[in-house]
Amino acid sequence: MRIGFAVPQYGAFADPKFIGGASARLEEMGYDSLWTADRILAPLTPSDPYPGGDGTMPPAFATFFDPLAALTLAAVNTCEVRLGTSTLNALWQPPLLLARSLASLDLLSGERLDVGIGLGWLRDEYTATGVPWEGRGTRLEEALDVMEAVWTEDVVEHKGALWTVPPSHVRLKPAQRPRPPVLLAGFTPAALERVGRRADGWLGVALPPSDLRIAWGMVLGAAERAGRDPSELRMVVRVNPAIVAEPAAPVQVPHVGTVDQVVEYLRAVAEVGADEVLVDVQASARSREDLLELAESVITGLRAS
Structure with a gap:
């Protein structure tokens, strides 16, 4: 199982020098991947919990560094x-522009980009970006169609319900092919x-591992029905634990727990079939030093298993 860690980017960690230095340190620790998240505002009265x-x-x-930056x-x-987004909200900007940004990042990083996309959970962010909340799934399908065309076609052309791209050359392509x-x-x-x-x-x-197993089974079943090879798909599981010194009640793990409890959960996730885990401790780390110490403890525990 590959082990990933969240790039420091929000709260007290939203500092360019620390982001760069911490990323280098995390690679030295032996992490396989680094991931960024996507948040644009913290409403005083949120539309959704x-x-x-x-x-x-x-x-x-409330302080969130841009994920692609x-x-x-x-x-x-x-x-x-490896460098990934978990997750990037693909609907807050036109897919043609997003495809260009991601292709540029893949080139800059030397073929190391994983594009992780989600739809978010906060209606306020859709309101602020002028994007309808309703119909998100349909909008995502077309956005993926546009990005696929930009990345893979010599002549890019798209005509859909939401976006139109006239026949065009967009020759900046990702380093990873296709x-x-x-x-x-x-x-x-x-x-x-x-x-x-x-x-x-x-x-x-x-x-819970049993719920992950059920969800993953639904993914693999859909792949089979679509005529795809299910073995080629990956499962990456994100965990945002509040790390504490004393053992938490089992029902609280992995949301709250010691490093050992979180590591034990991650081992269980691997048994379910996860190819990779991603750990984010920014919400509970007391300082920059504490964040890196927790990162060291987590990967040491997992590598020892």
């Missing part, structure tokens, strides 16, 4: 580690079906 804890959005989300800093300060791997998030039947039908993998989160 945060999907974790008691539903309160972490205060640190943060990943660029990670790219120029590392050599071999394109960077695309991973999709989501838990609804429609989202899991979409992963199996057209993505290279699924971005899951910290659910």
Whole structure:
């Protein structure tokens, strides 16, 4: 199982020098991948509860470094580690522009980009970007069509319900051919079906292993129905634990727990079939030094297993 870690990018960690330096240090520790997330605002009165804890959005989300800028800093300060987004909201900008940005990042990083895409959970962010909340799934399908064409076609042309691209040359292509791997998030039947039908993998989160197994089975079933080889798909599971000194009640793990408890959960995730895990401790790390110490403890525990 590959082991990933979140690039520092929000709250007290949204500092360019620290982002670059921490990325280099995380690669030295032996992490296989580094990932950025996507948040644009923290409403005073949110339209939707945060999907974790008691539903309160972490205060640190009010300061959020741009995910692609943060990943660029990670790219120029590392050599071999994979670089991904978990997750990037693909609907807040036109897909033609997003495809160009991601192709540029894949070139800059030397073929190391994984494109992880989600739809988000906060209606306020859609309102602020002028994007309709309704019809997100349909919008994502067409956005993926546009990006696929930009990345793979010599003459790019698209005419859909939402976007039109006249026959054009867009010759800036990703370094990875035919394109960077695309991973999709989501838990609804429609989202899991979409992963199996057209993505290279699924971005899951910290659910009980039995629930992950069920969701992954739905993805693999959708892949089979679409005539694809299910063995070629990847499962990446994101965990955002609050690391504590004393053991937490089992029902709280992995959302709260010691390093050993979180590591034990991640081992269970590997048994379910996860190809990769991603750990983010920014919401609970007390300092920059603490964040790196926790990162060291997590990977040491996993490598020892």
